[in-house]
Amino acid sequence: MPDEILSVEHLTVSLHGRVILDDVSFALRRGEFTGLIGSNGVGKTTLLRAILGLQPYEAGTISVNGEPRRRHHAAIGYVPQKIALDSDVPLRVVDFVTLGLDAERWGLRRRSAAQRARVTDMLEAVGASHLASKRLSELSGGEQQRVFIAHALVREPHVLLLDEPLANLDPRNVQEIVALLHRLARDHDVAILLSAHEMNALLPVMDRVVYLTGGHCASGPTSEVVRTDVLSALYGHHVDVVQIHGRVFVIAEPNDATDDLPEHPTLTVH
Amino acid sequence: MNWLFAPGLFTSAPVHTALALGTVSATVCAVVGVFTILRGASFAGHALTDVAATGGAGSVLVGVSPLTGFLSGALVGAGAIGTTRGRGGHQQEVATGIVLSVATGLSALFLYLNATTSAATGVTQRVLFGSLFSASSSEILPTLLVGALALLLTGVIARPLVLSSLSVELARARGVRVALIGGAFLLTMAVAVGLSALTSGSLLSTALLIGPAAAAVRCTSRLSHALLLALTFGIGCTWLGIVLSYDSYNWMPKNQSLPVSFFIVVAIVVVYGVCTVGSTRGRRV
Amino acid sequence: MINAWQVGTLAALVAGVVGFVVVLRGDVFAAHAIPNGAFAGAAGASLLGLSPLLGLGVFSLVAALLLSALRRYGQRDTSTALVLVLTLAIGAALISQSPQIASSTYALLFGEILGASSSSVLPLLVLALVCIAAVLVRWRAFVLSAVTPDLALARGIRQGRLDAGFLIVVALATTLTVPVVGALLVFSLMVGPPAAARLLVTSPGRALVTATTLSLTVLWSALVAAYWTNWPVGFFVAVGSATIYLLARLITARR
Numbered sequence: 001m002p003d004e005i006l007s008v009e010h011l012t013v014s015l016h017g018r019v020i021l022d023d024v025s026f027a028l029r030r031g032e033f034t035g036l037i038g039s040n041g042v043g044k045t046t047l048l049r050a051i052l053g054l055q056p057y058e059a060g061t062i063s064v065n066g067e068p069r070r071r072h073h074a075a076i077g078y079v080p081q082k083i084a085l086d087s088d089v090p091l092r093v094v095d096f097v098t099l100g101l102d103a104e105r106w107g108l109r110r111r112s113a114a115q116r117a118r119v120t121d122m123l124e125a126v127g128a129s130h131l132a133s134k135r136l137s138e139l140s141g142g143e144q145q146r147v148f149i150a151h152a153l154v155r156e157p158h159v160l161l162l163d164e165p166l167a168n169l170d171p172r173n174v175q176e177i178v179a180l181l182h183r184l185a186r187d188h189d190v191a192i193l194l195s196a197h198e199m200n201a202l203l204p205v206m207d208r209v210v211y212l213t214g215g216h217c218a219s220g221p222t223s224e225v226v227r228t229d230v231l232s233a234l235y236g237h238h239v240d241v242v243q244i245h246g247r248v249f250v251i252a253e254p255n256d257a258t259d260d261l262p263e264h265p266t267l268t269v270h
Numbered sequence: 271m272n273w274l275f276a277p278g279l280f281t282s283a284p285v286h287t288a289l290a291l292g293t294v295s296a297t298v299c300a301v302v303g304v305f306t307i308l309r310g311a312s313f314a315g316h317a318l319t320d321v322a323a324t325g326g327a328g329s330v331l332v333g334v335s336p337l338t339g340f341l342s343g344a345l346v347g348a349g350a351i352g353t354t355r356g357r358g359g360h361q362q363e364v365a366t367g368i369v370l371s372v373a374t375g376l377s378a379l380f381l382y383l384n385a386t387t388s389a390a391t392g393v394t395q396r397v398l399f400g401s402l403f404s405a406s407s408s409e410i411l412p413t414l415l416v417g418a419l420a421l422l423l424t425g426v427i428a429r430p431l432v433l434s435s436l437s438v439e440l441a442r443a444r445g446v447r448v449a450l451i452g453g454a455f456l457l458t459m460a461v462a463v464g465l466s467a468l469t470s471g472s473l474l475s476t477a478l479l480i481g482p483a484a485a486a487v488r489c490t491s492r493l494s495h496a497l498l499l500a501l502t503f504g505i506g507c508t509w510l511g512i513v514l515s516y517d518s519y520n521w522m523p524k525n526q527s528l529p530v531s532f533f534i535v536v537a538i539v540v541v542y543g544v545c546t547v548g549s550t551r552g553r554r555v
Numbered sequence: 556m557i558n559a560w561q562v563g564t565l566a567a568l569v570a571g572v573v574g575f576v577v578v579l580r581g582d583v584f585a586a587h588a589i590p591n592g593a594f595a596g597a598a599g600a601s602l603l604g605l606s607p608l609l610g611l612g613v614f615s616l617v618a619a620l621l622l623s624a625l626r627r628y629g630q631r632d633t634s635t636a637l638v639l640v641l642t643l644a645i646g647a648a649l650i651s652q653s654p655q656i657a658s659s660t661y662a663l664l665f666g667e668i669l670g671a672s673s674s675s676v677l678p679l680l681v682l683a684l685v686c687i688a689a690v691l692v693r694w695r696a697f698v699l700s701a702v703t704p705d706l707a708l709a710r711g712i713r714q715g716r717l718d719a720g721f722l723i724v725v726a727l728a729t730t731l732t733v734p735v736v737g738a739l740l741v742f743s744l745m746v747g748p749p750a751a752a753r754l755l756v757t758s759p760g761r762a763l764v765t766a767t768t769l770s771l772t773v774l775w776s777a778l779v780a781a782y783w784t785n786w787p788v789g790f791f792v793a794v795g796s797a798t799i800y801l802l803a804r805l806i807t808a809r810r
Contacts, residue, residue: 052443078443083436086310088633090487090496091432103433104444106426135491136436307633313584316636364750367583368797371743375793378665378740382787385661394661399647474647477640484633528648535644539637 005030005158005191006051006076011060013046019215020046024060026210026219028191030158033182035202035222036195038212044195047212048161051193052078064159077152077190079162082144085137093139093147094132097123100151119154125187126150126180142173146180153188160184162194166201174201181205199226200247213252226250276517284403285516288530290410292402292508295465296478298417300500301424302462303483304493305455309435314351314456316476317366318463321347321373323472325464326397327380330388336396337409340472341416341464347373348460352453400471400531402512413465420461427454432493469508470531478504481538485545507537559735559778561676565683566732567744567774571767572687573728574745576721578753579701585622585722587742588639590729592618594738595646597663601656602649607663611733615726618642623719665789666737682731689724693717698759735774740789747796748773751803769799 006028013021020043028034038044049055051062053073061068064075098111098119111119123129126146131139139147145165152160162181166174182205185192196202199209209226210219211234218225218234225231226248228241239252279285306315325343329336350369377397384393395401424431434441434448441448459479466475482503486496511534519527577586596614597607618638625634650656661667690697696717700707708714725745732741748769749762756762777791 054439054442076443078440080437080439080443083440085436086307088484088487089308089436090304090491090493091308091436092491092493095493096436099429099433103429103441104446105429108425108428133491312633312636363581363583364578364746364800367587367742367746368750368800371740371747371793372797374739375743375790375797378737378787378793379790381661381665382790394664395650398664399643471647473643474640476636477644480633480636484637522652524652526652526654529651532644532648532651535640539641542633542637 003029005065006193007061007063007066008047008051009061009063011047011050011057011062013043013050013055013057015046021050021057021212022215024212024215024217026208026217028159028193030189030191031185032207033185033192033194033202033205034208034210035199035206036193036210036212037197037199037202038195039197042212043215044197044212045163048078048163048193048195051161052076074155075158077155077157077160079145079148079152079160079165081163081165082141082168087135087137089135089137091136092132093128093134093136094119094123096136096147097150097154100154102155119150122150122154125153125184127176141168142170142177145169145173145177149181149184153184153190156188157190159191159193162192164195164197166194166196171201178202178205203246203248274513274517276520279513279516282516283407284405285512287405287407287410288402288512289509290407291405291413291465292469292512292530293505294410294413294417295462295469296482296504296508297501298420298458299462299466299478300482300486300504301421301497302458303479303481303504304486304496304500305424305428305431305435306459306479307483307487308432308493309455311455311459312480313363314366315459315463315479317351317370318344318347318459319467319472319475319479320370320377321350322460322463322467322475323397324373324376324380326467326472327377327384327393330384330393331380335409335412336405337412337416337464337468340467341461343373344460344464344467345457347463348456352456396471398471398473399529400467400469400474402469402530403515405468409468413468416461417465420458423454424458427451431455470534474531474535477535477538478508481535481542482507485538485542488542488545488549503538503541507534507541510534510537558676562679562731563735563774563778564771565676565679566735567770568767569683569686569728569731570736570741570744570774571748571770572690572763573724574770575749575752575763575766576690576697577725577745578749579697579759580721581701582721583742583746584635586725586745588622588635588642589615589618589722589725590733590738590741591639591646592621592642593726593729593733594663595642595649597733597738598646598649598656598660601659602653607659608730608734612727612730614642615729616723619722619726620719623715623722626718627715662737663733664737664739665787666733666735666740666792667788679731682727686724686727686731689720689727693720697721735788736792737787737789740792743793743796744770744773747800751800754800754803754807770796773799 004027009025011021011024036044046055050057064073101115123132126149128146128150131143178201181192206222208220209222210217211225213235216234218230226241231239231241231250235252239250242249242251306312322340322344325339326336329339351366381394430446430451434446434451438448462479463475466478470478483500485503486499489499490496511530514533515527515530593611593615596610600607600610622635622638625638650660696712700712700717729741736744749766751769752762752766756765773792773795777788777795780791781788
C-alpha cells in the first residue's frame with residue numbers, strides 16, 4: 001500500500017456556532033487522485049482550508065508525512081477557485097508560474113537557469129506552453145485552471161488541493177483538466193484532492209472518494225463507498241445509488257428534519 | 271530652439287532643484303504606481319493625496335518644511351486607511367471617501383488660519399497645486415533618502431505583494447502575512463504621494479502616481495517592462511513640464527508663467543490617451 | 556444673509572437626494588470628479604469676465620459628458636481619476652493668469668457663506684426642482700439597476716443612458732452646491748448623510764427622506780457654526796457629514 005502523505009483524523013470544525021465538520025477522517029496517498037464530493041455548502045471548502053491552515057478547528061489532527069501540520073506547509077499546493085483579474089494587470093503567464101517557485105520570500109532574485117527550465121517544463125506538462133507570454137487576465141476559464149495548476153506544482157509539493165476547479169468549465173474542458181490531473185498525479189507522484197459537487201466527471205480517474213454530507217464523511221475506494229448501503233448509512237436515511245449508462249446518480253430526499261446532525265459515526269472503508 | 275529651451279534654463283538654480291526633486295518623485299511614483307495598479311488600489315492612492323494636503327496645509331502653521339508636512343499627512347492617511355480596511359466593496363469606498371473629506375475639511379481650516387494668522391502668501395496655491403520652482407534645495411537630500419527607502423521596501427516585498435494582490439487566499443496558503451504586506455505597501459504609497467505632492471501639489475499628485483503607470487500597463491504585459499516604461503513616462507513628463515513651465519514665462523501676456531503641475535498633468539494625460547487608444551486598436555477588446 | 560440660508564437649504568436638499576443615488580450606485584468617485592470640473596469652469600468664466608455660476612454649470616456638464624463617454628471605452632477608475640485631475644490642472648492654469656481670481660480660489664474650493672450669489676434665488680430653485688424631479692422620475696430604474704443590475708437589463712433599462720443621465724443630474728446638483736460648500740467638499744455633503752441614511756434605514760424610499768433630513772441638518776449646523784467662528788463652511792460640512800456617518804456606523808454595529 002502506498003504511503004499516506006496526508007492524514008486527517010477526527011477533524012471537527014465549527015463556524016458561527018454550527019458544526020460544519022464532525023469527526024471527519026481520511027488519508028491521501030501519493031500518486032492517487034481523490035475526489036472530495038459533496039453538495040454546495042456542505043463544507044468542502046472549509047475542509048480544504050483547514051488542511052491549508054487557514055481555518056482553525058476544535059478537534060482532530062492533520063498530519064503531513066506523519067508530522068502534525070504546521071501553519072503553512074511547503075508540501076501542500078493549492079489551486080483556489082477562479083479569481084477575477086483586472087484586464088490591466090501586467091503579469092504574464094510565465095511570470096505567474098515562476099512566482100510559484102518562491103512567492104513568499106522577501107527581496108528580488110534572479111532565477112537560475114535550472115529554475116527557468118522547471119517553469120518551462122511545468123507549462124508544457126499542463127499544456128500551456130503556447131500561453132506563456134499571454135496576460136494572466138486574458139485567459140479563459142480552462143486556461144486559467146491549467147496555469148494555476150502549473151503555479152502550484154512548480155515547487156513540487158507532495159499534495160495538491162483544488163477547490164471546485166471544474167465548477168465553471170464546459171464539458172470538454174472538464175474532461176481535459178481531469179485527465180491532466182490524473183496524469184500529473186502519476187507522473188509527479190502527487191496526492192491530488194479535488195473538491196466537486198458532482199462526481200461523474202471524475203469517475204474514470206478517481207482512485208478514492210471522500211464523500212461529505214451533513215458534516216460526516218465516508219471515504220475509501222470509489223466502488224466501495226458509492227453504494228446504496230454505505231451512503232444510506234451516511235445520510236441517515238435511505239438513498240438510492242443509481243447507475244445509468246455508466247454514470248452514477250445519488251438520489252437523496254431533501255432532509256426535512258431539524259438542524260441536528262444524525263447520530264452516525266464516520267465510516268471509513270478501505 | 272530658444273522657444274523650447276528659453277534663455278537661462280540650464281543655469282537657473284530653481285530649475286536644477288526642480289529637476290532633482292521632480293526626478294525623485296517621478297521615480298518613486300512610477301514604481302509604486304505600477305504596483306498600485308496591480309492591486310487595484312487607485313482610489314486609496316487618491317485618498318492619500320487629500321490627506322497629504324492637510325499635512326501640507328498644516329506645515330506652515332506648525333513651521334515645518336512642506337516635505338515633512340506632506341509626508342506626515344500621507345502617513346496618517348495610510349494609517350487611517352489601514353485601520354478601516356477589510357469591509358470591502360462600496361462600504362470601503364464610502365469609508366475612505368469620508369476620511370478624505372474630513373481631511374479636506376481640515377485643509378480648508380488650516381489654509382484659512384494660514385491666511386488670517388501668518389504672513390505667508392500663496393500657501394493655498396503651493397499646497398494644492400504645487401510651486402516646484404519655489405522649493406528649497408535643502409529638500410533634495412531628505413527627498414532622496416525617503417524615496418530610496420520607499421523603493422527599497424517595495425523591492426523587499428515585491429514577490430509576496432504580487433501574489434497577495436492576485437489572490438489573498440493563495441497568498442495566505444503560502445504563508446504570506448497578507449496584512450503585513452498590505453500595510454508595508456500602504457507605507458510606500460504614502461511616501462510616493464508625499465513626494466509627488468511636493469512636485470505637483472496635492473490636488474494634482476494623483477496624476478503622477480497613477481498616470482504613467484496606467485499608461486505603461488496598457489502597453490506591455492511584462493511587469494519589468496511596465497516598470498521601465500512607467501519610469502520613462504513619469505520622468506519624461508516631469509522634465510517636460512519643468513521646461514515648458516519655465517518657458518511659459520515668455521509666452522504669457524502678463525509674464526505669469528503657467529504652473530509646472532499643469533504641464534506635467536497635461537503631458538501625462540496625453541501619454542495615457544495615446545497608450546489607451548493604441549492598445550485598444552491592437553488588442554481585441 | 557437670508558439668502559445664504561435659502562441657497563444652503565436648496566443645496567442640502569439636492570445634495571441629499573442626488574447624493575443618495577450616488578451612494579446607491581456606488582459612484583463615489585464620480586461625485587468627486589464632476590465638482591472639480593466645476594472649479595475649472597468657474598475659474599475660466601471669471602477670467603473671461605463671465606458669471607462664475609455659468610462657468611460652473613457649463614463645465615460640470617462637460618465633465619459629466621466626458622466622464623460618461625470615457626467610461627464606455629476606458630478603464631473606469633483610472634480614466635475618472637485622470638479627468639478629475641486634468642480639470643483641476645486647467646483650473647490651476649487659469650488662476651495663475653490672474654492674481655485677482657487667485658484670491659477667489661479659496662472660496663471656489665472650500666465654499667463661503669458670503670459666496671452665495673446675491674442674485675435671485677429663483678433660477679436656483681428651478682435648478683433644484685429639476686434635479687429632484689429627475690431623480691424621482693427615474694427612481695425605480697436607479698434602485699433596480701443598483702440592487703440587481705441583471706434584472707434591470709432584462710427590463711430594458713439602458714445602463715449607458717441611465718449612467719449618462721445620472722452624471723448630468725450630478726453636474727446640475729454640483730452647480731447648486733459648489734458656491735455654498737466649495738468644489739472640494741460638495742462630495743462630503745453628497746456622500747456622508749446618504750451613506751448614513753442607507754445604514755440606518757433599509758427601505759430605499761424612507762432612506763431617501765432620511766438622507767435629505769440628515770444633509771439639511773448638517774448644512775444648517777455648518778452655517779450656524781460658520782457664522783459664529785468665521786471659519787469656512789466647508790470645514791463644518793465635512794466634520795458634520797463624517798460625524799453623522801460615524802454615528803450611523805456605531806448605531807448599526809450594535810444591532
